[in-house]
Amino acid sequence: MPGGRPRAFDPDTALDQALDVFWRNGFEGTSMAELTAAMGINKPSLYAAFGNKEELFTKALARYLDGPGAYATAALDADTGRDVVERLIHGAVELTAGAATPPGCLCVKTVQATGPDAHAAHRDAVAVRKAGEAALRRRLEQATDLPARHDPATLAALIHTISDGIAVQAAAGRSRAELRSIADSALHGILDHRA
Structure with missing residues (x-):
């Protein structure tokens, strides 16, 4: 039976x-x-x-993380530090403001808006974010092509901060084109050796 x-x-x-x-x-x-x-x-x-x-x-x-957010892990395999940074910041735009995805970021929304009844979800989202930033820091420590003024830990935190800002702006309705322009400005500031 x-x-x-x-x-x-x-x-x-x-x-x-x-x-x-x-x-x-x-x-x-x-x-x-x-x-x-x-x-x-x-x-x-x-x-x-x-x-x-x-x-x-x-x-x-x-x-x-294994689907739409997998771009972040894949970006770490880029050949140069510059490519890693570009792929992460441009990827944040595509993830959070793309035509095929809801606006914003699941992790950012969960970290920002959770009360006492959502402790486990908040903990999981924070753990994902910390692990991602740590992996990025380790990858940036290996990069030799980034401006010397950047400390890998601070740069990893900066990239996550920019990506978070992109996600918040996407959730607030800012267009993909606007966010792409903002991302390009941020990348110029980060990657320009003369700055």
């Missing part, structure tokens, strides 16, 4: 839908009703497949 009824939904598609809702609304701005409606499942099915809201968010965050 079979061991139970098969799921009537595709877990990967449902997780993508949950990611979209969390990305648009942030963790606290997302209700279980919105999640179940977007995912096309009821609460018992959601709990059985993904756990509670915090566990679902953790899975959606991993999906975000």
Whole structure:
């Protein structure tokens, strides 16, 4: 006798839908009703497949990092420090203001707008951000083509600060073209050896 009824939904598609809702609304701005409606499942099915809201968010965050946010890890493999910096800052524009993605950044929204009931989501988002900045610092320590005035740790923090600002501006409605221009100005200031 079979061991139970098969799921009537595709877990990967449902997780993508949950990611979209969390990305648009942030963790606290997302209700279980919105999640179940977007995912096309009821609460018992959601709990059985993904756990509670915090566990679902953790899975959606991993999906975000391996999917739309993967540009950041890929940028670290660029041949030069200059290329790493350019790919990260331009990638932030594409991620947060692209036509195919919700405006803003899932991690930035989660870090900015979480109260006591969202401690786990906040902790996860902060951990992701710290790990990303540490990886960038290590990569910049290997770069030989960046202006000598840049300390790798400070430069890594600066790049993350610029990327965060881009995400906030995208969420506030600034256009991709405007953000691209802002990114280019920031890159000029960072990468110009004469500055």
